[in-house]
Amino acid sequence: MATDKPKLAMYWAAACGGCEISLANMHEAILELDRDFDFVFCPCFLDTKKKDLEAMPDGSIRLTLFNGSLRTEENLEMARLLRKKSQLLVAFGSCAVSGGVPALANQRSRDELLSRVYLEAPGTVNPDRLFPRVLSQVPEGELTLPEFLDRIPSLKDAVPVEYLMPGCPPEPERILAVLRLVASGEALPDPGTVLGCSATRAVCDECTREKRDQAAPALVRSSEALPEPGWCLVEQGVPCLGMATKGGCGALCPAVQMPCSGCYGPLDPDGDAGGAGIAALSGAVAAPVDHGAGEAQLVARSRATVAAVADPLGTFYRYTLSDCLIGERDQEVVK
Amino acid sequence: MSECAVQRDSCCREPAELKIVAFLCNWCSYAGADKAGGSALPVPPELSVVRVMCSGRVEPTLVLETLRQGADGVMVLACHPGDCHYKEGNFRALCRAELLERLVVQLGVDPVRFCFDYVSAAEGEKFSRITCEFAARLRQLPPIG
Numbered sequence: 470m471a472t473d474k475p476k477l478a479m480y481w482a483a484a485c486g487g488c489e490i491s492l493a494n495m496h497e498a499i500l501e502l503d504r505d506f507d508f509v510f511c512p513c514f515l516d517t518k519k520k521d522l523e524a525m526p527d528g529s530i531r532l533t534l535f536n537g538s539l540r541t542e543e544n545l546e547m548a549r550l551l552r553k554k555s556q557l558l559v560a561f562g563s564c565a566v567s568g569g570v571p572a573l574a575n576q577r578s579r580d581e582l583l584s585r586v587y588l589e590a591p592g593t594v595n596p597d598r599l600f601p602r603v604l605s606q607v608p609e610g611e612l613t614l615p616e617f618l619d620r621i622p623s624l625k626d627a628v629p630v631e632y633l634m635p636g637c638p639p640e641p642e643r644i645l646a647v648l649r650l651v652a653s654g655e656a657l658p659d660p661g662t663v664l665g666c667s668a669t670r671a672v673c674d675e676c677t678r679e680k681r682d683q684a685a686p687a688l689v690r691s692s693e694a695l696p697e698p699g700w701c702l703v704e705q706g707v708p709c710l711g712m713a714t715k716g717g718c719g720a721l722c723p724a725v726q727m728p729c730s731g732c733y734g735p736l737d738p739d740g741d742a743g744g745a746g747i748a749a750l751s752g753a754v755a756a757p758v759d760h761g762a763g764e765a766q767l768v769a770r771s772r773a774t775v776a777a778v779a780d781p782l783g784t785f786y787r788y789t790l791s792d793c794l795i796g797e798r799d800q801e802v803v804k
Numbered sequence: 805m806s807e808c809a810v811q812r813d814s815c816c817r818e819p820a821e822l823k824i825v826a827f828l829c830n831w832c833s834y835a836g837a838d839k840a841g842g843s844a845l846p847v848p849p850e851l852s853v854v855r856v857m858c859s860g861r862v863e864p865t866l867v868l869e870t871l872r873q874g875a876d877g878v879m880v881l882a883c884h885p886g887d888c889h890y891k892e893g894n895f896r897a898l899c900r901a902e903l904l905e906r907l908v909v910q911l912g913v914d915p916v917r918f919c920f921d922y923v924s925a926a927e928g929e930k931f932s933r934i935t936c937e938f939a940a941r942l943r944q945l946p947p948i949g
């Protein structure tokens with residue numbers, strides 16, 4: 470059905486579906502989407518196929534929201550195809566912006582991952598050591614599967630993107646604001662801009678928990694904490710990354726007693742989530758002030774204040790490992 | 805002859821190939837480095853010193869960025885606990901070091917490449933010793949990359 474409305478596409482690569490749910494969570498505003506856009510491609514919501522996309526002229530889609538991470542050759546192929554067909558390609562959600570949760574697998578090599586999943590995982594029985602193969606011959610002919618990539622890159626490192634929209638997932642109101650902006654025909658922000666979040670304010674700025682200007686005696690593990698409601702989590706030792714994280718979500722997690730785990734990414738656009746998170750938590754614990762104690766004692770006590778962060782990588786790069794400053798080096802340490 | 809020169813004889817890489825960046829706190833460690841210089845104690849030639857007002861000034865991102873840009877090793881040297889000019893900057897630095905040391909291992913970097921230690925203004929000898937030992941350890945590692 471031909472229409473003059475700008476075309477909209479949404480695609481999931483290696484995704485959980487949460488990003489699409491967030492779009493659906495715009496509730497009745499979804500009618501605005503239908504009024505202002507011609508929704509031409511979205512495997513989650515519409516019966517549209519890759520061949521429909523291939524048949525469209527290059528650059529004919531006004532806006533594509535690309536979510537999920539790039540785990541397989543197929544994900545990459547779809548990223549390249551949608552890049553070609555779209556005027557505005559948005560890396561949508563933490564997975565597309567910076568690898569997201571799936572990119573935590575970048576800690577291990579492709580072979581380690583496959584043997585873990587197909588041979589070693591508890592409950593796996595695979596005596597014939599069968600692995601997925603790109604090409605398999607069966608009596609009926611050839612079967613193919615997309616290749617599993619060595620590591621997950623962020624979308625912007627695989628294809629040029631106009632905008633980034635972080636969040637796991639991005640909030641519905643923020644999605645609506647972006648859709649309205651594009652539909653309005655008004656001047657758009659410069660390419661490379663991070664949309665749907667605050668460029669200058671951290672999650673703490675949006676958080677209503679009371680800051681009492683107190684340092685925590687020591688960090689505690691989130692799973693073992695019973696924080697006092699209404700009082701800043703990090704001041705109670707719960708490793709909340711609000712200070713290091715871009716605002717925009719409205720401090721959703723602290724509002725329900727959960728520490729911010731950093732899904733909107735580091736506040737500093739050139740920053741590194743690991744560096745930012747370490748700086749934030751190291752500044753939140755009390756320094757030992759007892760000058761009578763010996764140096765070794767002071768050092769041990771001070772180190773112990775951050776010991777509860779048992780897995781620094783998983784804590785600080787939960788959504789951002791693809792963008793880690795030193796993530797691509799050859800592994801020096803034998804695991 | 806110095807310990808440093810002895811170790812260099814047994815090393816596998818030329819000094820010129822090595823890049824070490826040392827962030828020294830202005831009030832203690834930098835003065836300690838001066839003292840080492842004034843006492844003509846050996847200091848590895850490949851050490852690039854960055855003077856900062858306090859070890860607490862060294863953002864962890866700066867350490868990661870320094871490694872990314874090809875430094876073989878990064879040192880952060882501070883005033884002794886209790887002696888920080890800004891009272892607790894070196895405790896911030898220590899907590900950061902604790903987390904960084906564990907993080908870099910997870911990122912596949914040999915933890916030998918990062919060193920956090922204390923050098924007072926009087927410890928020229930210690931400055932010389934720990935920088936030479938650090939360089940010697942790094943020379944045993946392949947180039948970073």
Ligand code: SF4
Pocket residue numbers: 483484485486487488536537538561562563564565569570636637638
């Ligand atoms: S960003 Fe979060 S919600 Fe979106 S696909 Fe990734 S894991 Fe799911």
Ligand code: SF4
Pocket residue numbers: 672673674676677678680700701702703704709710711712720723728729
């Ligand atoms: S640290 Fe967490 S709980 Fe405290 S103000 Fe910031 S976001 Fe809120």
Ligand code: SF4
Pocket residue numbers: 636637672714715718719720721722723728729730731732733734
């Ligand atoms: S509080 Fe943090 S983890 Fe939670 S939604 Fe906001 S940015 Fe994401």
Ligand code: FES
Pocket residue numbers: 829830831832833857858859860882883887888889890891893894
């Ligand atoms: S002033 Fe030396 S460590 Fe703070």
